[in-house]
Amino acid sequence: VSALPPTSFQSSSSSSKSQLPYFAKLNRRDGGGGWAPEQTDRLQWLQVDLRERVEVTAVATQGRFGSPDWVTSYMLLYSDTGRAWKQFRQENNIGTFPGNTNSDGTVHHKLSHSIRTRFLRFLPVDWSPGGWMGLRVEVYGCAYKSDVADFNGRSSLLYRFNQKSTSTVKDVISLRFKSQRADGVLVHGEGQRGDYITLELHKGRLALHINLDDAKMHPSSGHVSVFLGSLLDDQHWHSILIERFNKQINFTVDRLTKHVRTGGLDESLEVDYELSFGGIPLPGKPGTFLRKNFHGCMENLYYNGVNIIDLAKRRKPQIYSGNVTFTCSEPQLVSVTFLSSSSSSLSLPLDAATETLSVTFQFRTWNREGMLLSTWLRRESERLLLLLVHGQLRLTHHRSALQSSDIVIGQALSDGQWHMVSISVGGFQVSLSVDNEPPSTMQLKDIAQPGRSVLIGGCPSVLTNQGCRKPTLAYQGCMRAVIINNQPINFYLVQQGLLGNYSKLQFDICGIRDRCLPNYCEHDGECSQSWNAFFCDCSGTGYTGATCHNSIFEPSCEAHRLTGSASGFFSIDPDGSGPLKSTVVYCNITDDRVWTVVNHNSTEMVRVQGSSLQKPHVMKFNYSTSLEQLRTLVGRSEQCQQEVVYLCRKSRLFNTWDGTPLSWWLDRAGERRTYWGGFLPGVQQCACSLDENCIDMNHFCNCDADRSSWENDTGVLSYKEHLPVTEILVGDTNRSGSEAIYRVGSLHCYGDRFLWNAASFYQGSSYLHFPTLQAVLSVDISLYFKTTAPSGVFLENLGTKDFIRVELSAPSVVTFTFDAGNGPVVLTVKSHVPLNDKQWHYVRAERNVKEASLQVDQLPLRFLEAPSEGHTHLQLNSQLFIGGTASRQRGFLGCIRSLSINGMTLDLEERAKMTPGVSSGCPGHCSSQNSLCHNRGKCIEKSSGYVCDCTHSAYGGPSCKKEVSVSFESGSSVTYTFQEPFSVMRNHSRQSSAIFTQSSNSRESIAFSFLTTQTPAMLLTINTYHQQYMAIILAHNGSLQIWYRLNRDKEPDIFTPTSFNLANGELHRVQIHREGRDMYIDKDTNLKYSLSTDKELITIRSLTLGKVTGRAGVDEEVLQAGSRGFIGCLSSVQFNHLAPLKAAILNRGSSLVNVLGNLVESNCGELADKSSSRSLSDTGSRGKKLTNAAQSDSAVIGGLIAAVVLITLCAVAVMTRFLYRHRHERTRQMASVKEKDHQPRPELRYRAELDLHSAMRDSRKEYFI
Template sequence: MKKGTIQEVEGLTTLTVGNLLDDQHWHYVTIKRNGRQVSLTVDSQTESAVCNGDFIHLDLDTQVYVGGEIEPNMPYMPEKTNFRGCLENVFYNGMNLIDMAQRKAPEIRFPHRQKTVQYACQDFPLKPLSFVGPNNYLQVPGMLRKPRMAVKFKFRSWDYIGLLMFTRFADDFGSLELGLSEGQVNISLMQPGKKKLQFAAGFRLNDGFWHTVDLVARDNSVTVTIDDDEGSPIKITSIFTVRTGDSYFFGGCPKTNNTDKCETKLNAFHGCMQHIFIDNKLVDVDIVLQRGWGRYSDLLLGTCSITDRCIPNPCEHEGRCTQSWDDFMCMCENTGYKGEVCHMSVYKESCEAYRLNGKFYSGNYTIDPDLHGPLRPFSVYCKMKEAKAWTIVRHDRVDNTNVTGSSSDQPYLGDVTYYNATWAEVTALARTSEYCEQWIEYSCYKSRLLNAPSARPFSYWVGRHDERQEYWGSSFPGIQKCACGINQNCTDPKFHCNCDADYEQWYSDRGWLNFRDHLPVRRIIIGDTNRTESEAQFNLGPLRCYGDRSTWNTVAFTKPTYMEFPTFRPGNAADISFHFKTTADHGVFLENSDEHHRCFIRMELNSTTDLLFVFMVGDGIINVTLRSPEPLNDDEWHWVQAEINVKGARLRVDYQPWAVRRFPGQTYVTMTFTQPLLVGAAKYKLRAYLGCLRGLRMNGVPLDLEEKVNEQEGIRLCCTGQCLNASLPCRNGGRCIEGYASYYCDCNNTAFDGYYCHKDIGAYFEAGSWLRYDIRREAISKEAVWANWVDPRNFSLGFNQTSEEIEFSFSTTQTPAVLLYVGSFARDYVAVILKKDGSLDLRYRLGLFTHKFQVSPSNLADGYPHFVNITRHNYTIRIQLDYMDPIWEKIPLLQNVRFDSPKSMFLGRVMEVEDIDHEIQRHNSPGLDGCISGVRYNIYAPLKTYFRPNETDPPVTVQGYVVESNCGAYPPIQGLVPPEADPWYTGLEFEYIHDDLPSAPVLALIALLFLALICVVLYAIYLYLYRYKGSYHTNEPKILESPNSVRPLTDTLLRDKNSNLPQIQEESRSE
């Protein structure tokens, strides 16, 4: 151990490496330091760190101590006993200290009264035993009926309770038991007819180190010595008799064949033992067992297999680790965290989270912005409002600070210290909040502020990223203005701040800083108060934030793709949480791995109900499967939580029970990833997820999904799929079912068909034909009469209705006809009648009264299609014909508006068994001779049920000639059908590229030859076109000879033409 003087306590640096080094094996230790970089290596394990403090030199004394300290009360020395064991090859900066000691170098000195130093290490033959099973024990023989019993052994263990040794005295004189209880050795001596004698010795003997127990018992006295401490043995005297038995049991009692009556209430001991002495004789376990003198069970001979599971400490956030033989526990009290390894925060991330969990009273709360991350929770004030909760963090600059004597070269630095929180913790709050603000105010007397617009500012403030911000309250980043400069009401209009006018009067510039990415304020710099009578004051309000930016950080995946984030580095524990919403039946939410995929974690939707947490962290591929009783692809938001640590892994969806996978006893898990974190698909875009994702947190740290939005790659902002961007939306009331990469239309509650609910389902009715749709086959019971009070607008109840929706279209040239009729088990009905003159009427009978409303006075029997829409709610009726303005009608007040128990619906003609209204009978013959389509009454579509049945016995009866027809509707213009919904789509076909094509040099040569050929052709064309270049050519027409005249036909033309041209002197032919 090196002795030195330390300038400050903050400079102390401690490194811890290795465990259970007292195993009688050689261990190699190396310490290296270069400046503030230090590394400690034990065997193959290395721990590195940067030394605390500001210095790179060590102010050491001139002595090095090996094996322990010499002078007592040395400063800064740990309170440890001197080393007992062997050291070799001790080098310090290249000097072999042991060699110097052997040569008795003058630089080496030993303490006074030091025993003879041996320059050799004597190996002691050790034969430790490991008690590892639930029924382990070791039975060895002893001398019978001796009046003195002496037992000595060494043990090490982590357990609080366990049987160390048991022996039964001869001649029924009782028994003696040594047990480990709460870290002490308890001695129990029991004899017939006497009170049980009990006492304890030792303290914290279950610390994993070797401890010696030496027990000597004789008549009327027992002496126990722990760890060879001869100065403080435990001696108990009482009246009892000792007669040794012939068997000693160590570690436990046999469960079967227990002929020696080894009886104890203690659990079996788990740990190691060695150096067992009975009656001062070393027990050679190998010889005892070979000769059959003893027995054993669940023992490992010749080794101590104890494991220290608390080094390195698996408990996070300063949790205290305790352990047993095969497990460890984390004590998380007073840490602010919970869970098996103190990983999960017990606090909410913001005041908004407390408000959403039912906390409506303002006051002091403890928050943890990064939840399970490394930052500590801290206390804030929560101001609860009805719609939001403000998180308020106070600091030491709320009151005015006076500044004088500062300049640009030597400015005043006003550091801001936030109460109860470090700078990193306050920054985490601002980063995860939706909105933040701080009030800032600067008062001046002949002291300039931003000095705008002429020069650099004298004063400014520093925010989140240690960047100087040259704008003031109620202004905007990058414009070097105060609030008055924005509002154009500064004291001097030539400047952008009141204080920049430099008047010898008190002015101020104030306002809110609310650009969240620059907050919180860390420092305020004041630099213009060194002139005569110059003075300034400033104050800064508390940081105020509300909202949670991470919870609604939402994207939608509409194509097979993924986002890339920095590698996830969780350590020995990790937790993941997010919300998802999809209609797909599979998809990978996220994956992170190493280069060769030997270490990875992945979360995926494996089926409509199965969610998988798959990982390989050192023990093969393991998965945790959660099977939901309800489908998870219902296009609703679901909350997923996953956690993995050295104890096990678990998975949860919404508030369902956890799916748990326990791990075998171990000390760490390997989560060393090297590849980027992929969100949205696995590597190579395999098993891509299509849907929405929001609020992704990894170890409590939110990931900014919105920052990775890329429309071209198929990543959209917010949860917007194809339904909001449909090329052709669903028609006629069809419900759009989101597929994110595609969509389809649910036409079940409409009277239409087709991919977009655009196909009109109609029927041609010959005169006398009719169709009946049975709404109810039996009358309702008396108990259901008032069921409408539960849900009065639920059309599926089928009785006591106060609302109707009716729509259809028709075309005919014959009158009269009852187009639609809905009857009931009572005498109530609804009817749409086409009268003899072609006008259209609506008739209601509700209770005792019949109501007649005219839909159109015009003649609608013109052979053209007409659309009718009727909607009633209580007393109000809305009627619309074709695309004309709707007509509003009213049923008189105080009259019944309930349509009691609808029974059946008729199209074309009413063939009711019971009596029907006289007005209906008058228009019921001969019936509809025409076409009717798109018929819907509330949720019932009779024509669709008849022509597109989805049940084996549809409630439809048809009489006469009724045939399907589109009633003359024009085919709609259809958009492109997505490939996922096209049954004829066979996938993309890629042209096969043969690998037997010419090589690259050959292709280059062919290209050069081709270019040369083109050049030759172009040159030949050029020669051909310009072969007479330089010669004079005339374009005079040749003489045309007339077949009927000896005179050429062109003579006159030439003469007329030449008369208008200048005459050219030509050479004679002879020349």
């Protein structure tokens, strides 16, 4: 710059003659010490003409010498001609450069990539807060020479080979181009057998098509197409590099590279006669082309080291040049950018004498909405609006506030491509067309009379007398080639204020950029964009978040257990937000372990005959998930195993002479393994050798005995690093009588070694360190912590300027802080309760290019959007510190577990073993998480986690949440017999874990669920040795009744908490709690009843569910319900600490549990959800029956005979009772109980009978708590 003449410097304005642009040379003090504009706004610029195209590598700036004037940030634009500018952006798409903070300091910037240009323009964005704009500049670079060819859209270059055809296994094509059209062929070559290579522009993107295979022998098998780049028709230079070696192709456009591999069999490219550049000519027809030709310039075009343009310029015979010139012609179109969607506008005057109006223009944008154009008609009484609505053009004629007409044309016009629009107003009609399509017309009632101006974009703030309103957003995008009434609009006159008025416009530049290139949407998320932002559609990906970063699936079956899930097929994502997708596995969730089961394509027995070592039998196993996913799943599990069943007859596994393997299997890495189930890796032996029970002690495998009888070498492979089995080869079944049968089972893994991976920090200066965090574009950090300390850093990673930190900054505050180059960002979540309460708390922090977020437990999510033009890359270089900082200050004291970063869980326990002040593991899981075990389940500590003891719970499953349900038939019952007091004391230490003694007192707690359509019905009854009882029945009308007889000399207490019918085929929940005289049916709402006495049930004899017969001292209504029993489903029955229904299932044959009739394990919740056309008897046949262990065939026959006799006697008894009731009306005195408005009263008789085959209604679940 220092050697350039004054004419090389231009500017938008100058504040004085001493501050002209010529004085803007670095370190110069003459004149006013630099350039300063007349005004301070973002429309000012300083331009430098470098006199010829050079390669610019760096720039430097200073403020104006000895003044308070400097520029704190600026944009850099470049151009070959001083027109049609383009903004320079760094690798991370940052479009501004930090400037100066004083007048004399020099700030250098090395460009992330060099630019070849002649003109540079500096645009101040921010400046000295206490002064003015002031600027001195320097430009660094070197000379640039190039060979240029200009193609006019009808021309091409043909490079002819010396021989008829050429065959290559390696090709390198490089060039730079700038195009005036969005479509056109750049390179093409083809061969007679079907090989071809084509490089073309298609809608502003580059497409590379290549095929290496013979099209006749392998149609389309070797074809590959690669698309790269966007908006490449911007009339600026772009670079291309194509490298092919055999089938591998590297395709690079402007520093973005794609690596692809061709299909098919061949590896060479055969091209006949010639390679064409600029078009695909038809053979024998010069000037005729198959596709659109390229219109623009190419430079430095090389094919396999040959400079094509240089050969053409020197008129070499192997080059045919058709209408190609060797200087680059520049386009004459001038673009303008509408910067704001709220206030960008351009008002252009119309000739007052005009009677018609025609407007044409070209536009390109990403926005689907915006007002493109508006004008008045008929002396401002009518208005014509052209809107972009949902990517379509809508022309609206407003005659009044209530009258309007519309024309809607076009599709997907917000695709970033240039589109041409034409509007014609004249006479009685208005017409509209787009992209040279046939116009659509609108008829007017009166002759159109154009107004005084045309308004393009939104409503201008300076023009208030036009009555402009804002029906929608203003247009935001690029526009060019505006012609009004056949007069092209000169934007330079507009810029100088000589034509029309404008607001928020940028001239001689199209500022559109593709925010979806590169695509920041992860995991195949679909990217869309507007002018200022991009958006990710994560539908169907299995991920969520602003950039589809976060997996929606749990990482393991163990994690599904913690959510209370039962066994079944689940999607898991072992690497979370990592690159691997989710996979479906079967989770077998048992009480002691959670097994993950992955199936493959061949789990049946396979018989092998006729195989040899030279031609072995081969079976490849394809699993339901990829090997990469399997490797992650196995690595995350505590233990994995795979059963291999191997039966043999005269078929050896090893050669008995030299030990050569005759059969083997391949591990997940494809390595050959010769050990068999149950033995150690690397040793050619079988399980029988380890157990010392081989049939022939001279051999280490049963099959190696080579006997003609069937032998067995079945075992379980459990060395995790080798699993799963991917292939098996059997090679010794080709002898007479030789045969083998094998089966490789599914892969089974249990445990999640990362879920409870924890470390305890007990010294404030201690920390764990790991490799640098890989968080350039996005990072998610999740962890659990518990502490009693008021503050401490969980995680920190530093860079030169950037950093990231997550910490407990106060007892109830978690803070996430980072700096990606835009200044520190702080997100804070404050809890209403202290977080240093020695309880586990969950923290999740995420940062990506769109936003940052922080989540603590279930508190509201805090998030902050990232600036649309800010830095995107987080540059870190220090170690990752866990539990402390590099300065050894603000260290964390407490426990951290399950620390995961971008789906990878850090092994805290292993690193803690070698770090002073930190210990592996963290005890106290149960004490710090009170919801791990449910329904009275007891949490039991383990070294790495916990288990739930469901002994005293009516529920089962890993978390004591699994419903225990049984379907009862008419004669079914479960009776639990309590031990007598003496035997209770004597055998107290020997009682089993599932069945235990219940000592009697005046407190009862009963809970159960039921579903039935039968009335009357006996649900539950309790009897004592002193002729006391308590019964819960359904009366004739289906209402719930609770009977208490605590004094055999007095009438029983009877309570009816519900008057409506509960025998309606719906699932109902009942909970009863008694303390002395008070009985709570709904303790949460204080619904309370009072008994007539506070006596207790003395020495309970038994508890019965279902049918009850022949009990002395039991009232007649209860006897009647007991004789009818219960038909339906009972679930999760709890009496104090006893679970009788669960005991009946788990302890068959016990002397304390007696089961009569057939019981079927069921699920009341599922029954309630079934179709109403299915009866209980239908659903009961599919379960597993539980019968009394003492029953025999003879007992069954005797029971049938007894049942016939009993039915006959019952019929006689019912008839007798019916006649007796007509003569005598039985009355009873009910116990007087007064508690609020609830009075127990005798239940009236109803004649509703049970219809066993009646349909059940759609289920609802009701609770009586």
